[in-house]
Amino acid sequence: MAEAPVLGWAIAAAGERDGAAASQLSAAVAAFRAPAVVEVAGRAGVGRTGVAALLDARLPEADVRDSAAIDVPGAADPDLCGDVVVYVVAGSVRRADRDTLARLDPARTLLVLAKADLAASWYDAAQTADAAGAEYGIPAAAMTTIGADDTASGRAGVVALARQRVEFALAARGDALVARVEEIAARSPAARDVLEDWLLGDDAAEIAAAAAVATVAHLPLPQSADPLDRARAWAWHRDRAATARDRRALDALVAVELRRWDPAPDGGVRDR
Known part of the structure; x- marks a missing residue:
């Protein structure tokens, strides 16, 4: 029916x-x-494009957009007003990341530590993501950029958290x-x-x-x-x-x- x-x-x-x-x-x-707008944001070079491509392929119910980079000299930071903001970091959370995360609504934000394969270990990458997420009261996950299956790479976890955020939005x-x-x-x-x-x-x-x-x-x-x-x-x-x-x-x-x-x-x- x-x-x-x-x-x-x-x-x-x-x-x-x-x-x-x-x-x-x-x-x-x-x-x-209307489809939920998912904005993938972060500094240049952190892996935004890869995360956006992953979510665009796995979340057909959402309108996934790769936002302009933040903290670009001479340019204003983008206005992140999507239904969901997926904020991407790599390596460590820097001052510009912290300033942006502090302005975002925790209820519509997800933190992703991309390029986790470049960390000393998967454990270190996961700990970095979890600590940053806990600081701002948002869910967080780490993922690798290449190789491994969806579960081992963390990609499945990122997609699941993003889908949950979309459903809530x-x-x-x-x-x-x-x-x-x-x-x-x-x-x-x-x-x-x-x-x-x-x-x-x-x-x-x-x-x-x-x-x-x-x-x-x-x-x-x-x-x-x-x-x-x-x-x-x-x-x-x-x-x-x-x-x-x-x-x-x-x-x-x-x-x-x-x-x-x-x-x-x-x-x-x-x-x-």
């Missing part, structure tokens, strides 16, 4: 009342569905989509009731929950398949959340699990 289009019925219903609102909704859905777009629908509803009296129905429905709740999972990816996922048990697990984390952002995300997760658990009036499971 084909997946129902996001906001499909709401766009159709809104179009009968406010064509401009329907067009704005379609544009919001297009942005939500795409899920996190749900917050922007829901906020945009709320904005359009506020500005369109004719379509407001239709859009508020969508915002109160299961589709919006599931999209918000997917975004929330991306926000709290640093927390362990509940292991139970029972929605009520999962709601309790998320509530436990919510009551101990360190930031308002985490609390909002965990509230959304508690709400969607309770929605999944809530029985229908006839005693069956509520249709979702």
Whole structure:
């Protein structure tokens, strides 16, 4: 069975009342569905091109771009605004790397130590990557540039981490989509009731929950398949959340699990 289009019925219903609102909704859905932009960044000569080629071949769901080099004399550093930034270093992490990493959002950044085959040992390369990643709160991996199979070379690990970052970035777009629908509803009296129905429905709740999972990816996922048990697990984390952002995300997760658990009036499971 084909997946129902996001906001499909709401766009159709809104179009009968406010064509401009329907067009704005379609544009919001297009942005939500667009491929994630993955920028591969770093200083000149560190192996950006090789990492970009690897990810471009292995991540067909993403738009992989090899960014201009940073720390080039006489040139401004590129504005790294992709959904995911894969930052490449080689040998050691230099001052220019540290300055750039400090400006990036850890939630959308991955550190790759390329040319690990030039290090004294694979262990030294992995330790360098791990230490730098831990310093900035981002995942890190080392990889060789030539030879060996995907696992031994570290390439498989880099691709897996990048794919995880892409999945989280795409899920996190749900917050922007829901906020945009709320904005359009506020500005369109004719379509407001239709859009508020969508915002109160299961589709919006599931999209918000997917975004929330991306926000709290640093927390362990509940292991139970029972929605009520999962709601309790998320509530436990919510009551101990360190930031308002985490609390909002965990509230959304508690709400969607309770929605999944809530029985229908006839005693069956509520249709979702």
